[in-house]
Amino acid sequence: MIQYLRANLTLDPIPEGVGPVPLPPGAGAAKVRDNASNRFKSYITVQEISAKDLFSLTGPSNYVDSIMQINCWCADREEAHRMRTRVKALLINHSGAVGSLNIDGSEHVLDAVLYDSDREVHQSIVRIHMAWTLA
Amino acid sequence: MAYTRTTVGGIGGTKFPSRTPGDPTGLSINSFLIGKIKEVLSGEQVAPILLWAMEPAYEQAKADWPVVTGASSDTIRLETDEIEANFARVSLRVGGEQLMQDPRNKKGIDYAPFVEFNGTSKTPPGTITHAVIITQDEVKERIKLGLQALLGGAIGG
Numbered sequence: 599m600i601q602y603l604r605a606n607l608t609l610d611p612i613p614e615g616v617g618p619v620p621l622p623p624g625a626g627a628a629k630v631r632d633n634a635s636n637r638f639k640s641y642i643t644v645q646e647i648s649a650k651d652l653f654s655l656t657g658p659s660n661y662v663d664s665i666m667q668i669n670c671w672c673a674d675r676e677e678a679h680r681m682r683t684r685v686k687a688l689l690i691n692h693s694g695a696v697g698s699l700n701i702d703g704s705e706h707v708l709d710a711v712l713y714d715s716d717r718e719v720h721q722s723i724v725r726i727h728m729a730w731t732l733a
Numbered sequence: 734m735a736y737t738r739t740t741v742g743g744i745g746g747t748k749f750p751s752r753t754p755g756d757p758t759g760l761s762i763n764s765f766l767i768g769k770i771k772e773v774l775s776g777e778q779v780a781p782i783l784l785w786a787m788e789p790a791y792e793q794a795k796a797d798w799p800v801v802t803g804a805s806s807d808t809i810r811l812e813t814d815e816i817e818a819n820f821a822r823v824s825l826r827v828g829g830e831q832l833m834q835d836p837r838n839k840k841g842i843d844y845a846p847f848v849e850f851n852g853t854s855k856t857p858p859g860t861i862t863h864a865v866i867i868t869q870d871e872v873k874e875r876i877k878l879g880l881q882a883l884l885g886g887a888i889g890g
Contacts, residue, residue: 647859648866
């Protein structure tokens, strides 16, 4: 999924990176502006919150039900929300190949927003429920 | 079971994506009466069943939530949010005003969402969500049993 987001997130400015948690020190957090767009730099982290294997005697087996959490980090709140909107457009209701996964179905679970006052960074969060198999 | 549809959603969801300090975080269980059942039962009758059905999720969340002072753990609760003619919503919540007022919480801030979404050094994120997801089958079974008891077996699956 990380590879898929890296390849398909068409954002301006492009996030500093898309990776697993934790957020690398300073990434997306420092109030550093992108040279070309003059906007704050940003970062996206991806993590799996919960997973449950699905087996069936008569239907499809080897599916995994996962809740994925995607965190969009930026010192600019609007920028963090804009990234999340783009992530949601890419992943919610998506079915088909996502990197090494075959997504059978995906749906929105919740949105949330946190502010880390120590690092002065907004965290725009989306959780997505996905049923998938390995491609 | 053909007489309810149960869904899980975030509190606020996309309608109110932002949160202000003191808004508790958590997940909602929604139960919609469908088919003939909605002619004989009301959301008001379903709400107590939902509260009872959600107990396994509540117990799981209490068991998994990280405890240092116990202030945030003590705010884990089930609340009835919405009751309509053929619909009821119950939420599993943590944090909020109660946590901010707790004397064990020295800074007086609602840190429960940070625990839920980012975890702690010893606990992964998603304690509430995980509790709801892994107990979902049991919760749905309890809703079915509760409705059957209410109907006295008058309507089959």
